[in-house]
Amino acid sequence: MVDKPKRPGGRSARVRAAVHQAVTELAAERGYGAFTIGDVAARAQVADTSIYRRWGSLEALSADVALDWLTTSSPMPDTGSLRDDLRAYAAGVARDVSGPSGLAVLRLVIALAAAGEPGLAARDRFIAERGGQLQQLLDRATARGEPAPSTLDIVDHVLAPLYVRVLFGLGPLTPEYVDDLVERLLTA
Amino acid sequence: MVDKPKRPGGRSARVRAAVHQAVTELAAERGYGAFTIGDVAARAQVADTSIYRRWGSLEALSADVALDWLTTSSPMPDTGSLRDDLRAYAAGVARDVSGPSGLAVLRLVIALAAAGEPGLAARDRFIAERGGQLQQLLDRATARGEPAPSTLDIVDHVLAPLYVRVLFGLGPLTPEYVDDLVERLLTA
Numbered sequence: 001m002v003d004k005p006k007r008p009g010g011r012s013a014r015v016r017a018a019v020h021q022a023v024t025e026l027a028a029e030r031g032y033g034a035f036t037i038g039d040v041a042a043r044a045q046v047a048d049t050s051i052y053r054r055w056g057s058l059e060a061l062s063a064d065v066a067l068d069w070l071t072t073s074s075p076m077p078d079t080g081s082l083r084d085d086l087r088a089y090a091a092g093v094a095r096d097v098s099g100p101s102g103l104a105v106l107r108l109v110i111a112l113a114a115a116g117e118p119g120l121a122a123r124d125r126f127i128a129e130r131g132g133q134l135q136q137l138l139d140r141a142t143a144r145g146e147p148a149p150s151t152l153d154i155v156d157h158v159l160a161p162l163y164v165r166v167l168f169g170l171g172p173l174t175p176e177y178v179d180d181l182v183e184r185l186l187t188a
Numbered sequence: 189m190v191d192k193p194k195r196p197g198g199r200s201a202r203v204r205a206a207v208h209q210a211v212t213e214l215a216a217e218r219g220y221g222a223f224t225i226g227d228v229a230a231r232a233q234v235a236d237t238s239i240y241r242r243w244g245s246l247e248a249l250s251a252d253v254a255l256d257w258l259t260t261s262s263p264m265p266d267t268g269s270l271r272d273d274l275r276a277y278a279a280g281v282a283r284d285v286s287g288p289s290g291l292a293v294l295r296l297v298i299a300l301a302a303a304g305e306p307g308l309a310a311r312d313r314f315i316a317e318r319g320g321q322l323q324q325l326l327d328r329a330t331a332r333g334e335p336a337p338s339t340l341d342i343v344d345h346v347l348a349p350l351y352v353r354v355l356f357g358l359g360p361l362t363p364e365y366v367d368d369l370v371e372r373l374l375t376a
Binding site: 030031032033034107109110111120123124127152155156157159160161163164165167168169170181184188 | 218219220221222295297298299308311312315340343344345347348349351352353355356357358369372376
């Protein structure tokens with residue numbers, strides 16, 4: 001059997017997946033700030049020059065990892081009802097941040113802000129992207145005539161409690177607790 | 189003029205202050221996980237053996253720094269009214285976490301959880317201490333006959349929004365915003 005010639009997209013996608021995986025692992029094991037592009041390259045078995053060429057900096061790479069992880073593992077729901085959309089969204093976030101990768105990614109976003117200007121820019125890009133997705137969900141509700149909270153209300157009273165409970169180790173995020181956060185927001 | 193003999197407590201307190209200052213600076217500059225006890229010793233101009241003897245580990249030292257910082261810069265108010273206590277408490281937290289040391293300390297507590305068992309134990313000690321102080325504030329309200337929320341309600345709807353807005357760079361914590369968090373909690 002003859003090997004099919006590999007498409008550049010295939011190899012490129014494999015490199016990206018290996019590099020992302022290496023960053024997530026290193027962030028979980030050591031914390032952000034305690035590993036370099038060289039460490040990522042060694043773990044992913046790629047040349048560090050490929051990483052520099054493709055991402056430019058550890059900050060940009062980290063933001064790419066965080067954004068990719070959140071947007072693929074927590075897609076925005078569209079159920080036709082704001083309450084159900086927010087419940088599904090909050091349940092997805094709770095599930096994601098409770099897992100080991102979720103916590104590592106969350107810490108990574110937070111740590112980015114300590115990494116000077118490129119880190120701040122990467123963090124803000126990440127937040128703008130995710131905030132934009134959330135805004136679309138709210139805009140759909142408004143278009144249906146449902147009164148909708150702001151994205152910052154959702155950050156304050158749904159995301160922040162979930163994040164802080166996980167970061168500070170304050171107990172499991174039960175479905176009842178997550179639904180209650182949404183209910184409280186919608187009846188405020 | 190003859191130098192007064194220095195009290196051992198005086199020297200001990202100076203060493204503690206220098207070491208705490210060094211940890212806060214290094215955490216702000218590099219992030220937790222990116223410096224060692226040797227770095228702290230060099231910055232504080234003390235022998236690293238003194239640090240090991242007194243604190244045992246970087247995790248224990250970091251928890252001491254975080255706890256000391258929070259309990260001295262944000263003492264618990266006791267105004268005679270739950271609403272005023274919570275407003276003063278929230279305003280103090282908002283002021284503290286908005287400053288550069290506050291953000292470094294917040295990141296440090298979060299990063300402790302990534303530092304294995306000693307880090308988790310240190311983080312939990314920190315949270316138990318601070319939670320206990322908050323519980324006393326709520327117990328005083330209950331004793332006066334005022335209906336009081338739980339400490340976890342305060343974490344979820346006052347502390348978490350303040351922390352996450354600062355960690356994610358989501359705008360300044362205005363007095364109006366902070367008061368509104370307390371009002372929302374008390375009328376929920």
